[in-house]
Amino acid sequence: MVSMTSQLDRNFVELTSRMTKNEAIEEANRCLYCYDAPCITACPTSIQIPNFIKKIASGNMKGSATTILEANPIGASCARVCPTEELCEGACVLNSSTKPIKIGHLQRYATDWAMESNVELFTKGQSNGQKVAIIGAGPAGLSAARELSRFGYDVTVYEAESKAGGLGNYGIVSFRLPNEVVDWEVEQIVKLGVDIKTNTTVGVDISADEILQQYDSVILAIGMGAVPKVGIEGEDLVGVHDAIEFVRQTKIGPLSTDFVGKRVAVIGAGNTAIDGATCAVRLGADNVKILYRRTRNEMTAYHFEFEFAKQDGVEFKWLTAPKKIIGNDAGEVVAIECIKMKLGEAGADGRQRPEEIEGSNFIIEVDAVIKAIGQTRFVSLIEAFKLKHTNGVVDIDETTMQTSHSKVFACGDVVFGNGQGEAMVVTAVQQGKDAAYRIHERLRKPSEIA
């Protein structure tokens, strides 16, 4: 008799398996080795993709892993979580003639080799006496830390969580990205002498002012916060979850058996909503519905995520907006009242605005509600550094990565939004590199800095 917990554990095991050596070499040999390859251009971190693939084909695994991780310090995670069909594989010229090279799988094959062989690929640079503080040990912060350490900076990373890794360890569902991969990436960066202070919340354990005083430069890479209030009745009932926190729980501790056989409604249709919904399915929920006030066409989840959720049995209810969450006397969720919507005139963002159809209210009986309608911003921390921001999105000069405080640079999700950047791990990694390069350039050319 298999226990329920171990059955659930199996649901969270990484879904795709690694290529075999034969598969990898066969696929690598299919790569055309394009000149000025569009896959490189499509990669936010500009990995020299044909080169790393050629190296797999020639048996130069160390070189292959180095090529990847040189351009992308979080390349093992990105191999698993990048929306490759939107990026490198989508740009592969073979889309027009046969089928694209499985770049993500090959990248995983090469980075898995690096993980298992445990060779040293990068070394800390000779110290230049400069100190940099990085707030947040997510993809952006870690990427900046790796580059700065190679340039010879003394880098300290402040992380509020008990482990570094950020989204990788707390936000990306385990069946896409196991924590061991993230832990390995963190370990590589620690090996370069980067001091990661976990369980250290800036603003609580150390003030923003102290950091500004103690370091030559500061990189703010704090990401985003919890899901905001939907603004409907019943949000405080037992059984209403924040999708970010809901996924986080599946990453950090023993899996909850509370959802087995339950009916779950997810509010929102972005990639986080899909994560919440598919995690609910994998926690044993009997029925999971995604409620979205617009239609499939406006949905922000990637197409492959949508397909994945459908294969997991998630139901999509389009043009459906929640009106109120209904509880019982014990304060537990029993249902959600919704209203049918229709698409009206286009709004300022060009998308058709959803409008309620009067009198179309209806009730769906559910045991749990997961909210996935975006994320809040760490406004108080941003303000503690006295940085200019727009609705919690830190304003930066996109060329210099500098905030309104000349000593403070920002990258990752903290600068995502309002038309600035894209919320992908791989974008955050590139921004982290960029922030590191800008800091380094400033050091090398002090006279040119106004």
Next chain:
Amino acid sequence: MADLRIDLAGIKSPNPFWLASAPPTNSGYQVQRAFEAGWGGAVWKTLGEPILNVSSRFAAVSYNGQRVAGFNNIELITDRPLEVNLKEIYDTKKRFPNHAIIASLMVEPKQEKWHEIVKRVEDVGVDGLELNFGCPHGMAERGMGSASGQVPELVEKQTHWVKEVARTPVIVKLTPNITDITVTAEAATRGGADAISMINTINSLAGVDLDTWNTVPHVAGKGAHGGYCGPAVKPIALNMVAECARNPLIDVPISGIGGISNWQDAAEFMLMGATGVQVCTAAMHHGFSIVEDMIDGLNNYLDDKGIAAAMDLVGRSVLRYSDWGNLDLNYKIVAEINNDVCINCNKCHIACEDTSHQCIDLYSESDRPMLKVREEDCVGCNLCSIVCPVDGAITMVERKSAIAPMTWNERQSLIGSLSR
């Protein structure tokens, strides 16, 4: 249904596909399985004084994941007693009277040795003889195989000795390990050969093991050169066949050998003058059943072309093969890129830019990447169309020349006549 039968100097077989003298034709069991699979003939693994073989004999070269692009061996001639081979040849011929069985022979370059073995194999009913003057390893060190085959006088003399007693057609198998194969081919013709076959294997070392630094293959840590064959040698073999076919002094039929892997290769050899082909590596790679597509494909090709018989293909391209000095200096082709088919891998651009004549430009048209050939700089080298991974994206097209055709030889004789 085309007539696939061939007649090579009087040796008849139901189709042009023979197994070459090699490991696949080592025994009656194997040759009978081959005939059941459809092979038209078999050249029995070379008979002679039984030898000793070494362990670890083969090696192959993979290219970009494609196995057996080339094949290397250090196996010698038959290691089984002559009586056993003769009995099995007799049994096989009895079971398959319409299939061709040719005995490959190799003995010391002595008249009586040749006389003796020819009589013995002809007594069991072979359809022809093939003199192995090609084997490049082991036997050559004992003065046989390619050691004989590299000396035109020895080729001629030994062929002559065989012809003194042979009642069946005699094929002389030539080694490519020689500067000009037509010299030994002519010697064989002078010696009275009824046909020649080529090529035997090319001296080779397949590789070096990068961990142990041993040769590949090795025998207890030591290696020796082997003979190279398989798809990689096809162009070398095809040229040698063609050179012999267009040489008026070599007026005997040719059995083509060297990297033939499918019906297309076979048809190419036949167009270049081979009256049928011999195959080994393809069978060693895939088994005897690959002959099925060879037969079927050749038949369909002949039907599509409206050619009634396989023999009608033989030599049809020979006149198109000549010396460089006879090529028209004023013929001009250029590359033309079809951007609707092009997938923008830019391989043509970088190949031309880095390694040829810098005449393919990258540009963009309403944000779409495009490629264009600057015709005035294009020399028609074909490189771009060779590296292009997509059929139809690059076509080499003729540009009519305003100048009349003229070859180098014509030009030189014209200059000569003007200066007189």
